[in-house]
Amino acid sequence: MDKISKLQIVEPKYWSGLTREAHLGWLGLTEPEFINKTIDRLYEVNYGADNIVSFVESLPTHYLDTEGPYQWMLQGADERNIPLIKASLTASYGALVGTDTPGFARASFYVWYPERYFAATSVIVGEYPEDYSLRVKEDPVADGSYWRYEVELITGDDALFVPVDDLAAGTRWSEDYGLVEQELSKRGNTVHHAGFFRMENTTSYIRKQYDVPGNMIIQGKNKPLAFAFVDQDGNKQVRWIDKLGWDFMTQFRRDKARLLMHGKSNRLDDGSYGNVGESGNTIRSGFGLVEQMENGNILYYNDFSADLIGDFALDLSVGKIAEDNRVFVLSTGERGLYKFHQSMSTKATNISWLRSDGNIKFSGDKAMLNEGQFVEYTFVNGIKFKVMLDPMKDDPVRNKLIHPEGGLASSYVYDIWDAGTTNGEANIKKVSVKDSEEFFRYIPGMRDPFTAGGVGMNSSPAMTASPVDGYTVMKLFIGGVMITNPLKTGRIIPSILR
Numbered sequence: 085m086d087k088i089s090k091l092q093i094v095e096p097k098y099w100s101g102l103t104r105e106a107h108l109g110w111l112g113l114t115e116p117e118f119i120n121k122t123i124d125r126l127y128e129v130n131y132g133a134d135n136i137v138s139f140v141e142s143l144p145t146h147y148l149d150t151e152g153p154y155q156w157m158l159q160g161a162d163e164r165n166i167p168l169i170k171a172s173l174t175a176s177y178g179a180l181v182g183t184d185t186p187g188f189a190r191a192s193f194y195v196w197y198p199e200r201y202f203a204a205t206s207v208i209v210g211e212y213p214e215d216y217s218l219r220v221k222e223d224p225v226a227d228g229s230y231w232r233y234e235v236e237l238i239t240g241d242d243a244l245f246v247p248v249d250d251l252a253a254g255t256r257w258s259e260d261y262g263l264v265e266q267e268l269s270k271r272g273n274t275v276h277h278a279g280f281f282r283m284e285n286t287t288s289y290i291r292k293q294y295d296v297p298g299n300m301i302i303q304g305k306n307k308p309l310a311f312a313f314v315d316q317d318g319n320k321q322v323r324w325i326d327k328l329g330w331d332f333m334t335q336f337r338r339d340k341a342r343l344l345m346h347g348k349s350n351r352l353d354d355g356s357y358g359n360v361g362e363s364g365n366t367i368r369s370g371f372g373l374v375e376q377m378e379n380g381n382i383l384y385y386n387d388f389s390a391d392l393i394g395d396f397a398l399d400l401s402v403g404k405i406a407e408d409n410r411v412f413v414l415s416t417g418e419r420g421l422y423k424f425h426q427s428m429s430t431k432a433t434n435i436s437w438l439r440s441d442g443n444i445k446f447s448g449d450k451a452m453l454n455e456g457q458f459v460e461y462t463f464v465n466g467i468k469f470k471v472m473l474d475p476m477k478d479d480p481v482r483n484k485l486i487h488p489e490g491g492l493a494s495s496y497v498y499d500i501w502d503a504g505t506t507n508g509e510a511n512i513k514k515v516s517v518k519d520s521e522e523f524f525r526y527i528p529g530m531r532d533p534f535t536a537g538g539v540g541m542n543s544s545p546a547m548t549a550s551p552v553d554g555y556t557v558m559k560l561f562i563g564g565v566m567i568t569n570p571l572k573t574g575r576i577i578p579s580i581l582r
Contacts, residue, residue: 136415136474137341139501143565144510147518151287151562152368154515158281158569165256168210169196169230185245187237192221195251196230203274205262207238211255216246219263238263286351286370287515287564290343292336294328298531298553301539326533329557336559342476344514344565347372370564373512374575377499377567381574384582388423390431393498393576397467400500400574410467417477417495419487424471424498474499485580493580500574511572516563523560529553 148154172178172194173186180186186193195218202208206220217238224231237244262273350358350369359367383396393414401410414424476482483494501512528548532538532555537546550556567573 136345136472136476137338139413139415139472140341140344140514141337143512143514145514145516145521146566147516147521148287149518151517151520153284153286154564154566155282155284156566156568158283163258163276164201165258166197166199166201168251168253168255168257169198170253171195171251175232175234180248180251182248184248186248186251187216187218187235188245189242190236190239192234192236195233195235195257196227197224197233197257198230200224200231201276202233202259203262205264205271206273207260207263208235208257209260210246210250210257212250213258213260215250216244217260218246283566283568285349285376285515285564285566286368287517287562288343288347288368288370289560289562290339291558291560292332292339293556293558294332295556296328296532296554298529298555300554301531301533332557332559336561338476340561340563342482343372343561344563345373345476346375347564348375373565373567374499376565376570377573377575380567380570380572381500383574383576384579385576386579388427388496388576390427393427393469394467396574396576397469397500400572401467412467412469413501414469414471415474415477415499415501416471416497417474417492419489419491419495420477420498421471421473423496487578487580493578496578497581498576500576509568511568513566513568514563515566520562522562523558525558525560527556527558529555531555 170177171180171186173180173184175194177194177196202220202224204220204223208218208220209216210218218235219238221234221236224233226232237246259273259276264270264272347370349371350367352358357366357368359369361367381396381400383392385392397410397412400412414420416424477494477497478492480492483492485493487493487496489496526532526534527550528535528538529550530548530553531540534555535546535548538555
């Protein structure tokens with residue numbers, strides 16, 4: 085179309101029928117929007133829902149009444165393995181030698197444990213529980229810092245004895261039951277109790293802000309940008325959000341995710357905190373998810389494979405997670421996604437009945453291969469893996485170390501999140517203060533785009549909070565995160581990061 089004037093820089097838009105909000109944005113006639121939920125929705129469209137920021141945002145939230153330290157308790161196991169300290173044929177102790185036959189012909193011998201856990205009548209078993217059982221004949225006797233037990237074999241075979249190697253220090257022993265006589269028995273074994281593990285973390289404060297000179301408003305530097313997306317009803321929507329606001333909100337969202345993921349505790353042994361701010365007041369910094377996982381399950385690897393993660397998840401699951409709830413999210417970087425894909429491809433090649441002809445298409449004399457990308461893996465005993473991209477692991481600013489196979493070493497890390505429950509509640513939760521999770525404020529100066537008349541044309545004086553020709557936008561988040569049971573999480577880390 086020919087220009088009608090040298091002054092023309094934009095051609096007119098044309099449409100018919102109903103004029104909608106989208107048309108106004110198309111014409112550049114709308115004002116900037118600040119809508120948190122819209123920002124969240126647009127973030128998903130632009131960066132994908134399967135990323136660590138979205139994962140953190142999706143976590144359920146536990147609300148506190150006040151900010152600061154918060155505690156939770158985890159029930160300990162009431163049945164345990166007890167490590168053996170030593171064993172002897174006599175109560176005065178003499179080290180066993182290879183030719184000794186403890187328990188031969190049901191003769192008594194003695195074992196020492198670090199605590200008074202078993203009692204008279206207890207039947208205890210070691211690391212080969214089907215081979216032999218020992219019955220505690222009398223209540224244990226304190227012997228220095230240990231407890232001495234007189235025991236005998238439960239057997240009808242007079243030739244049976246316990247191999248000396250099976251009575252080595254550090255072997256683990258547990259209680260099966262309390263065995264008593266048929267007539268006039270006096271007592272049984274005792275009850276074992278367990279208290280709670282008490283955990284503590286604290287809420288952290290983070291802030292972000294930006295300043296805008298007043299002349300940037302009229303120069304159009306924060307004019308709206310159009311973001312198109314499909315809403316929850318499947319309808320296409322267009323939102324116009326100012327560029328500064330978009331950058332601010334998305335970066336704050338990432339800041340919050342990095343805090344909850346990688347926050348480092350500065351709590352000292354005496355309960356105080358090790359840093360102060362420029363106001364001279366204390367800075368409290370809580371444990372992030374990664375730091376809380378350090379006491380969980382850690383595996384270092386040189387060669388990644390499907391069997392490696394399968395075996396690791398099996399160890400995580402057995403006795404801890406029901407078979408119908410063993411769904412694990414593997415959070416990793418771009419290189420980790422590729423490694424996962426390669427390991428699934430290798431696994432698939434070993435399955436003789438697997439068909440791959442669906443991946444190849446022919447057009448005339450040309451063939452096209454669509455390998456596809458493996459993003460899920462179902463292992464044995466109900467274990468299922470889903471992979472999720474964590475862009476933070478590919479951030480070259482935060483992560484510096486290069487992996488020998490290429491890319492950042494951090495990109496090869498797999499974090500295993502248990503998406504299940506502990507005692508009926510989500511195992512991983514955000515923690516925030518009720519009605520005080522986030523604060524979103526602005527300080528109006530001579531000019532701002534949010535206050536009525538903030539860009540001029542005032543017929544009478546308007547109140548302002550600052551004499552500066554411009555405005556400030558600020559956000560504050562108060563919160564933290566908790567892993568109720570860290571033993572239901574894990575990290576698979578390349579050996580270069582050991």
